[in-house]
Amino acid sequence: MQVTSRRFKDSAHEALHDKDIQSAFSKVKGGFPVARAKSAGELPEFEDLRDQARDLKNHILENLDYYLEYFEDQVLLQGGRVHWCSSYAEAREVVLDICRDANAKTVTKGKSMITEEMALNEHLSAHGIEPIETDLGEYIIQLAHEHPSHIIAPALHKTKDQVTELFHENHGKYGFTERITDPQALVNEARSILRDKYVNADVGITGANFLIAETGSTVIVTNEGNGDLTQSLPKTHIAVSSIEKVVPTLEDASLFLRLLARSATGQEMSVYTTFSTGPKRMEDIDGPANFHVVLVDSGRSDLLGSDKQDLLRCLKCGACMNHCPVYQAVGGHTYGWVYPGPIGAALNPHMVGLEESRHLPNASTFCGRCEEVCPVRIPLPKIMRHWREQAFETQVTPKPERWGIGIWAFFAKRPKLYRLMTRVSARALKLMAGKKGVIRKLPLMKGWSSVRDFPAPEGTTFMDQWKKQQREGK
Amino acid sequence: MPSRDRIFSRIRHNLGRGPLEGEAAQALKARIEGHAPNIVPKRTNIPHKEQVNLFQAKAEALAATVARISSFDDVPEALRDYLTAHNLATRIKMSPDKSLDSLPFDKTPMLEIKRGAAAPEDEVSLTPAFAGIAETGTLCMASSPETPSTLNFLPENHVVVIKASQITGTLEDSWERLRKTYGAGNLPRTVNFISGPSRTADIEQTLIMGAHGPRRLHILIVDDGPQD
Structure with a gap:
């Protein structure tokens, strides 16, 4: 997917003035977090499960090669195939080759973030194969030629009226000519159109929430049932997954399943959790004849052993963005690459380069709610701080900013000088402010003071006041 | 180098070790075959x-x-x-x-x-x-x-x-x-x-x-x- 994170500041500005985006994302607050808190509250073991999930993910990452090989052996034993891809380009080619072997004209797709990363749809289309997204949210944004703005609710930024217009523009060819506005009717219309797509597709592509080493199974979790129709009706099923999704046993998957839906939507379980193991068996009367697992690295293995390895624990539940005040203000697209919100701010610099995405780790108030709700306790604020330090050290931060920080550091390292400077500035600012006690415009800080007044200091510094109090024995 | 090898060598390099063998591998195999449950909610102890x-x-x-x-x-x-x-x-x-x-x-x-x-x-x-x-x-x-x-x-x-x-x-x-x-x-x-x-x-x-x-x-x- 094309990276537009460089535009973060402009995109944020636009999003803050976009009524639809503001209305859509302001609703997040009252929905997902409330439901999460309720379902977490109803499970006394919830916090202990989180600790155990964090530790288990760490164990998996420390032994990732072993579990991946075990998984591969099991898939082969069950008659499936495994394809290893170190880059997006390679993964795109592998999927395209499988589709060509199947003489595919159309491909149905379940929701998958890794195929967003790979820009798979664009690649298939460019080679004459039509990809059809079947998750309702993904279907809506595919019609709009957009990308997901939330990892579990991809069309969160679209209003019902926009969906009405999209369906009206695109569904005429299926005989649906009426403009409908009722959400149930909109869902029914999409349902009936996609029904034929499932039945006629040559290949079904899904992602995977988990890979089970013990049995060689791939696991998908959905509420709509689209993933299951996608993978059970066509002759060929391709599950595309990043390599860190492997878990040792079915019991281990159970631990993560108890956290995943609760953290994401507040459900105890999503409606459909499906374990797929190999192609259809000899006597089976339905199911795919071919089963392929495409395993993609593309940067994951480089996180191992680094100070950002914790990112690989991510279950992709979306809780961090659901609880993020910055995400709720600027929406998902502003982040400029596949992952929005705190996980995007922490992960995208690694995936697309800090140069491209240096604004993202700064798009945080460090309120810490993301870490508080992360089911696998990823220290997101700490990782964002690392990126800020790295941006400064590697000179990705622009010169004026670096000079500013450099000047501040010069004084900060010399306490006497620092105190003198603050004392002088405090008085100067007080003089500047005059009787009103506020400063309307600050030199060199136009961006800050253009939308608010700067309250002037009272005159003496904290250190001076402290000393005075000490002297007076208060 | 085929991608499979490249991925495994990168994983091992970054974890600072070679392939797991002997006791270490045995322990992981036993963990899978033992498939012990993790924390299980008490809700259904009825x-x-x-x-x-x-x-x-x-x-x-x-x-x-x-x-x-x-x-x-x-x-x-x-x-x-x-x-x-x-x-x-x-x-x-x-x-x-x-x-x-x-x-x-x-x-x-x-x-x-x-x-x-x-x-x-x-x-x-x-x-x-x-x-x-x-x-x-x-x-x-x-x-x-x-x-x-x-x-x-x-x-x-x-x-x-x-x-x-x-x-x-x-x-x-x-x-x-x-x-x-x-x-x-x-x-x-x-x-x-x-x-x-x-x-x-x-x-x-x-x-x-x-x-x-x-x-x-x-x-x-x-x-x-x-x-x-």
Whole structure:
């Protein structure tokens, strides 16, 4: 997917003035977090499960090669195939080759973030194969030629009226000519159109929430049932997954399943959790004849052993963005690459380069709610701080900013000088402010003071006041 | 270097070690083969009768409907009553599973029964379940030639027959039952866990039922006594 994170500041500005985006994302607050808190509250073991999930993910990452090989052996034993891809380009080619072997004209797709990363749809289309997204949210944004703005609710930024217009523009060819506005009717219309797509597709592509080493199974979790129709009706099923999704046993998957839906939507379980193991068996009367697992690295293995390895624990539940005040203000697209919100701010610099995405780790108030709700306790604020330090050290931060920080550091390292400077500035600012006690415009800080007044200091510094109090024995 | 080798060498390089061998590998193998449970919620540490009630309450909270019947012989009438109440088609696609062979459909001549995998025109399916999970009101379905998984998804109305003795406490209990039936390390091609009927909230976070899978899920619990 094309990276537009460089535009973060402009995109944020636009999003803050976009009524639809503001209305859509302001609703997040009252929905997902409330439901999460309720379902977490109803499970006394919830916090202990989180600790155990964090530790288990760490164990998996420390032994990732072993579990991946075990998984591969099991898939082969069950008659499936495994394809290893170190880059997006390679993964795109592998999927395209499988589709060509199947003489595919159309491909149905379940929701998958890794195929967003790979820009798979664009690649298939460019080679004459039509990809059809079947998750309702993904279907809506595919019609709009957009990308997901939330990892579990991809069309969160679209209003019902926009969906009405999209369906009206695109569904005429299926005989649906009426403009409908009722959400149930909109869902029914999409349902009936996609029904034929499932039945006629040559290949079904899904992602995977988990890979089970013990049995060689791939696991998908959905509420709509689209993933299951996608993978059970066509002759060929391709599950595309990043390599860190492997878990040792079915019991281990159970631990993560108890956290995943609760953290994401507040459900105890999503409606459909499906374990797929190999192609259809000899006597089976339905199911795919071919089963392929495409395993993609593309940067994951480089996180191992680094100070950002914790990112690989991510279950992709979306809780961090659901609880993020910055995400709720600027929406998902502003982040400029596949992952929005705190996980995007922490992960995208690694995936697309800090140069491209240096604004993202700064798009945080460090309120810490993301870490508080992360089911696998990823220290997101700490990782964002690392990126800020790295941006400064590697000179990705622009010169004026670096000079500013450099000047501040010069004084900060010399306490006497620092105190003198603050004392002088405090008085100067007080003089500047005059009787009103506020400063309307600050030199060199136009961006800050253009939308608010700067309250002037009272005159003496904290250190001076402290000393005075000490002297007076208060 | 082929990608597989490149990925593994990068993983090992970054973890600062070579391939795991000897005791280290043995320990991981034993961990998989031992498949010890992690923390399991205590919610279902209750007598079996109460587990069945919890299963029903949880399933109903997920917008499934549940009817309790006293024997398999009552299935056709319970099915007929359900279809009539919702004004649904009387053509049924039923799993070709032997557990359903003896259902006395002669009592309900208006029901037209066909057996096999789901076809797009099927409106109602009738299937057995592999197990029920009281913890969350979830059905566990195992695919086989007799229990094709398309019946769980394609028809708009899914009716499931489950014996009370098939209802257990937790997810972990179903894994144990599956291992007992299919052998350790093996699963049927598809294992579906189903928690209520299909739904979506992708349009302005409004909950709408019947997105792609069944709009209605009806569960017939046959009260056959204690757990088997």
